[in-house]
Amino acid sequence: MSFTTDPHDVETDDQREERIQQWRLSRALRDAPEIFAHVRALAISGRTERGDEVPHLDSPLRITAEDDIDDRYARLNEWVDYFAAQLTIAPPVVRIAARRHDNQDIQGFRVGVTPEGASVLVSLLTMWLNIHHEQIINHDQYLAYREDVIEFLGELSGRYPVDRGREKPVLPRPCPACGLPAVRAEWWSENTHDVKVACELCEEEIPRKHYAKILDWVVG
Structure with a gap:
């Protein structure tokens, strides 16, 4: 016979909070490729946030969705760049697929990147962060990184929720x-x-x- 131990019986409040935040970071990075693909598809749909067509625009992009996804993609790249430099680890080559300004700051996806391509590019970044998690977690900017990633990926997911089909109902x-x-x-x-x-x-x-x-x- 096996017994399930409630972690609350053996964890301090600080340990529990740390575990929850670690799980939230892991979940955010795991879900990121799917979310970016979803928002990229919205961004190139050629409609406004209400679904109205905007033929007068030179670009068929949904401006709000494009800005949101480019901002988050740039921030994810910035954390990869930062830790790659701090830890002296080669960053993923996916960084060349990012659109950059004259000063080389990352601005977002290059024109023509498909939703599937966005998913692949983001997954390469999140995999790099996960692979080097043990080194990152010991860096003095780890908490700032964790808080930022959970926040901006959570905002993107909340603003553009992915429909994963009907979930099992839980009756109150x-x-x-x-x-x-x-x-x-x-x-x-x-x-x-x-x-x-x-x-x-x-x-x-x-x-x-x-x-x-x-x-x-x-x-x-």
């Missing part, structure tokens, strides 16, 4: 305090027990000591 359960069916679970990482279970209406939070038995109740 009655709240033990107010009695209304508004109790939901919010997971903060891939660990089953790294979850907050609370009522969306009265904000009553279910105690952590009950998570082992309450998870089936909330998700079932």
Whole structure:
């Protein structure tokens, strides 16, 4: 017989927060290629944010989406450039596919890059960051890097959500305090027990000591 140990029983609050932030960075880098492909497809669709065609523009790009994706792509490249220089590690050759200004600052994707191409270019950057994660995590700018990447990739994902199809519905359960069916679970990482279970209406939070038995109740 095996038993599942709740990490809250052995972790300090600081350790738990560190683990959550590490997971968020990993998740952001993992999802980045798909998100960039999605936004690049929107950027070359030739429509405005409301879906209206804009034939008077010289470029068929959706300006807002193009600006957003170019800004995030440039920032991702900048972190790769920074750590490559700081750690004396060769950066990925994908950097030559970026559009640059006269002063060599990266401005975004080159004209003609397809959504599939954007995905490949971004994946090469994120793979480089993941491969050298152990060196990066020990650098004094690691926390700034982690916070920035989580923030700007999260903004891009939130502004242009990817439709991954219908997800398994999770029905709200009655709240033990107010009695209304508004109790939901919010997971903060891939660990089953790294979850907050609370009522969306009265904000009553279910105690952590009950998570082992309450998870089936909330998700079932």
